[in-house]
């Protein structure tokens with residue numbers, strides 16, 4: 001019952017954001033194929049990522065994945081531009097806290113999944129095939 005209401009309010013919120021022009025359908029792709037064409041070797045191939053499901057049903061916040069650090073603090077807010085992860089995370093090498101692209105993805109995706117499992121919540125394991133089909 002409670003879950004149902006949370007879902008209903010999220011749908012209403014998304015509707016309001018859409019109607020107010022903060023979010024547009026074009027701004028928010030619902031399914032994304034993450035395909036780093038820039039890797040020297042594309043060993044594992046593209047990853048199908050359920051963007052809308054994560055932000056909705058799975059209750060992930062935009063800020064869990066999108067960021068813009070100023071003085072070490074994430075200042076990114078809904079409505080701000082979203083740049084590709086590869087804009088800042090180099091494919092070849094890490095620089096300090098800015099890990100190279102593959103690590104940025106693995107730390108973000110698997111980091112959250114593992115955290116959820118530790119909390120006893122539902123999340124997928126880290127088998128390669130979970131994400132790399």
Ligand code: HEC
Nearest residue numbers: 027028029032054055060061062064065078082084085086
């Ligand atoms: C669980 C992680 C996650 C969550 C939560 C999430 N996103 Fe994303 N989003 C991504 C990833 C990954 C991409 C693809 C980035 C890339 O290709 O480099 C993306 C892409 C986008 C893009 C398209 C960027 C482009 O130019 O292709 C927009 C816009 C966006 N997200 C907005 C949002 C908003 C708004 C929210 C919250 C309602 C949100 N995202 C929640 C991970 C997430």
Ligand code: HEC
Nearest residue numbers: 065066068069072083084085087088097098104105107108
């Ligand atoms: C505008 C540049 C920029 C973009 C775009 C960007 N990052 Fe980052 N990211 C950074 C910087 C800078 C840090 C280091 C922050 C710090 O600790 O000082 C960072 C840190 C991280 C971290 C570790 C800390 C944390 O906040 O989780 C992960 C994981 C990460 N990025 C993944 C991603 C993913 C996945 C995407 C795309 C959805 C992305 N980044 C897009 C600049 C960026």
Ligand code: HEC
Nearest residue numbers: 049050053058060064108109112113116122123124130131
């Ligand atoms: C903030 C937390 C969080 C982040 C970040 C996150 N996920 Fe998830 N993800 C979840 C949760 C929670 C579930 C399980 C929900 C369920 O089964 O009820 C899930 C499920 C999945 C699933 C299995 C179900 C499905 O929809 O396909 C895949 C695959 C997946 N995530 C891939 C990714 C990828 C790829 C990324 C990084 C781009 C990512 N996730 C980032 C929380 C997260």
Ligand code: HEC
Nearest residue numbers: 034035036041042043044045047102105109126127128131
């Ligand atoms: C939770 C999701 C997830 C899991 C589990 C996962 N990966 Fe990834 N991985 C990604 C994402 C997202 C990317 C970025 C894809 C891109 O940019 O093409 C990536 C990129 C990569 C890349 C660099 C791009 C390429 O194809 O060469 C390699 C190599 C890789 N992963 C290996 C692995 C291996 C090996 C495992 C299992 C031990 C694994 N991954 C498990 C999500 C995952």
